[in-house]
Amino acid sequence: MPQLRAPATRRERQREATYDEIVQVSTQLLEEGADLSLRAVASRMGMTAPALYRYVANHQQLVDLVAFELDKAATATWVEAASRFPDDDPAARLAVACARFRQWALLHPRQFALVFANPTAEADTERRELLTVSTSGHYFTDLVWQIWERTRFPYPSLDELDPVIRDAVLNPLIPAKSDHIPRDDRGLLWIYMRAWSALYGVVTLESTGHCDPRVIASGQLFRATIADWLGPLGLADDRERLLAIMDEELAAG
Amino acid sequence: MPQLRAPATRRERQREATYDEIVQVSTQLLEEGADLSLRAVASRMGMTAPALYRYVANHQQLVDLVAFELDKAATATWVEAASRFPDDDPAARLAVACARFRQWALLHPRQFALVFANPTAEADTERRELLTVSTSGHYFTDLVWQIWERTRFPYPSLDELDPVIRDAVLNPLIPAKSDHIPRDDRGLLWIYMRAWSALYGVVTLESTGHCDPRVIASGQLFRATIADWLGPLGLADDRERLLAIMDEELAAG
DNA sequence: CAGTTTCGTTAACGCCGTTAACCGTAAACG
DNA sequence: CGTTTACGGTTAACGGCGTTAACGAAACTG
Numbered sequence: 001m002p003q004l005r006a007p008a009t010r011r012e013r014q015r016e017a018t019y020d021e022i023v024q025v026s027t028q029l030l031e032e033g034a035d036l037s038l039r040a041v042a043s044r045m046g047m048t049a050p051a052l053y054r055y056v057a058n059h060q061q062l063v064d065l066v067a068f069e070l071d072k073a074a075t076a077t078w079v080e081a082a083s084r085f086p087d088d089d090p091a092a093r094l095a096v097a098c099a100r101f102r103q104w105a106l107l108h109p110r111q112f113a114l115v116f117a118n119p120t121a122e123a124d125t126e127r128r129e130l131l132t133v134s135t136s137g138h139y140f141t142d143l144v145w146q147i148w149e150r151t152r153f154p155y156p157s158l159d160e161l162d163p164v165i166r167d168a169v170l171n172p173l174i175p176a177k178s179d180h181i182p183r184d185d186r187g188l189l190w191i192y193m194r195a196w197s198a199l200y201g202v203v204t205l206e207s208t209g210h211c212d213p214r215v216i217a218s219g220q221l222f223r224a225t226i227a228d229w230l231g232p233l234g235l236a237d238d239r240e241r242l243l244a245i246m247d248e249e250l251a252a253g
Numbered sequence: 254m255p256q257l258r259a260p261a262t263r264r265e266r267q268r269e270a271t272y273d274e275i276v277q278v279s280t281q282l283l284e285e286g287a288d289l290s291l292r293a294v295a296s297r298m299g300m301t302a303p304a305l306y307r308y309v310a311n312h313q314q315l316v317d318l319v320a321f322e323l324d325k326a327a328t329a330t331w332v333e334a335a336s337r338f339p340d341d342d343p344a345a346r347l348a349v350a351c352a353r354f355r356q357w358a359l360l361h362p363r364q365f366a367l368v369f370a371n372p373t374a375e376a377d378t379e380r381r382e383l384l385t386v387s388t389s390g391h392y393f394t395d396l397v398w399q400i401w402e403r404t405r406f407p408y409p410s411l412d413e414l415d416p417v418i419r420d421a422v423l424n425p426l427i428p429a430k431s432d433h434i435p436r437d438d439r440g441l442l443w444i445y446m447r448a449w450s451a452l453y454g455v456v457t458l459e460s461t462g463h464c465d466p467r468v469i470a471s472g473q474l475f476r477a478t479i480a481d482w483l484g485p486l487g488l489a490d491d492r493e494r495l496l497a498i499m500d501e502e503l504a505a506g
Numbered sequence: 507c508a509g510t511t512t513c514g515t516t517a518a519c520g521c522c523g524t525t526a527a528c529c530g531t532a533a534a535c536g
Numbered sequence: 537c538g539t540t541t542a543c544g545g546t547t548a549a550c551g552g553c554g555t556t557a558a559c560g561a562a563a564c565t566g
Contacts, residue, residue: 205453
């Protein structure tokens with residue numbers, strides 16, 4: 001059985017490989033604290049900068065490409081970490097994933113900024129679409145859904161929602177794995193958005209350093225923010241266990 | 254009576270004026286969507302770029318200078334807007350200020366990013382210090398304090414706080430007008446930090462566009478986030494009035 | 507084999523931050 | 537008052553950036 005993922009002609013495989021190398025070299029550059037520039041990436045690949053224009057239309061597209069792959073790779077790491085808890089314990093998995101997400105953001109602020117603070121121009125539909133397929137977003141939505149299946153935490157019905165929000169949860173533009181959520185349960189996505197907003201907010205605050213460094217080091221702001229969301233997700237009974245899991249994960253990273 | 258603010262020699266006055274022009278030209282550039290570059294600022298002032306090095310040590314310092322002044326100017330606008338409510342109604346003032354803060358962030362995302370998403374390097378103590386005197390931070394802390402004077406909402410005592418957080422509230426590195434807060438009431442600052450984190454988070458999410466545009470347009474995410482903080486600030490009774498004030502302000506902007 | 511597409515090159519343009527060397531003039535000083 | 541100093545500007549230059557244009561070789565295609 002031949003490869004499914006690397007089919008087609010030799011040229012196409014070559015091209016795939018070049019894309020992979022671009023991403024690899026880019027992440028390497030970022031890791032070293034260097035800027036993500038076309039020239040730097042090219043020269044480290046043994047090419048000249050204009051050659052990269054065969055693969056990317058401009059600098060911003062390079063950034064978007066790398067951001068997408070960084071998100072994918074980072075998500076894979078906390079999916080892996082979360083998998084030490086079983087399938088049927090999505091709350092524990094969420095606790096692990098949130099903690100890992102934060103630790104990644106603190107350890108790699110430049111990469112975090114690239115993926116999550118990279119300003120998206122209003123009219124730029126292409127970049128919007130890319131955002132919609134964000135890997136981490138899908139993972140978090142899925143966990144929230146799985147938690148709801150167990151705790152049946154309350155969520156607003158479609159009628160209760162502001163009409164604009166109703167549209168948004170019925171046909172989401174955000175990264176959310178929502179196809180399998182029945183129409184009448186789409187109010188769940190509102191809870192998801194609000195929870196994501198809280199997580200994003202505190203992690204961005206800490207990652208960009210607009211915060212007392214001691215508060216960051218203690219992890220208390222993050223912890224308190226997460227703790228506030230256990231109730232709304234129907235996890236109040238599990239509170240101590242989940243916070244313990246999170247603390248453990250924070251201490252490790 | 255001679256000027257108090259423009260004393261000293263003629264040279265010093267001249268220098269002050271040049272700084273003012275730098276800031277003015279910079280904000281003008283940002284307003285036009287251009288980048289904030291030394292060369293652009295200099296040429297628009299009728300100078301050459303190296304001349305600016307007589308006023309700022311490097312590009313980052315120019316950015317910091319402009320960020321600080323932008324924060325000051327923006328804060329002044331919502332202080333002004335909030336002053337349509339009397340002194341003794343700090344809750345209403347806070348509602349106005351939060352809404353204005355968000356509208357400013359949405360209308361001027363580049364400026365917002367400069368002031369509030371401008372990553373602060375860990376070891377950079379100079380920039381930390383600059384952060385500590387942020388104007389908007391002082392205004393918000395002061396409002397929270399004034400609200401507490403009226404509602405006496407609960408806050409953690411010093412013993413209840415994590416030791417690190419205790420240090421942080423006793424000797425804050427964040428922009429907070431805290432000198433007049435008695436030592437035993439410093440737990441208030443923890444509430445302030447948490448509330449600021451929530452406000453910062455949702456506004457950053459919206460301003461950077463990492464969010465469904467329809468959700469931003471509706472303002473519901475922001476509204477819900479603020480609404481969640483009325484309780485902890487002892488403003489539950491005032492809920493409808495305050496949300497109405499905020500809605501009005503959001504609609505205007 | 508001929509023709510075309512793909513993928514790389516070099517050269518160049520106009521930005522950028524930053525440094526070094528230089529100079530007139532306004533202020534400070536003996 | 538004349539001298540000296542330091543301030544606030546200049547020009548020239550370096551290296552790096554994104555980006556475009558013109559071009560060529562090698563690989564696929566008929």
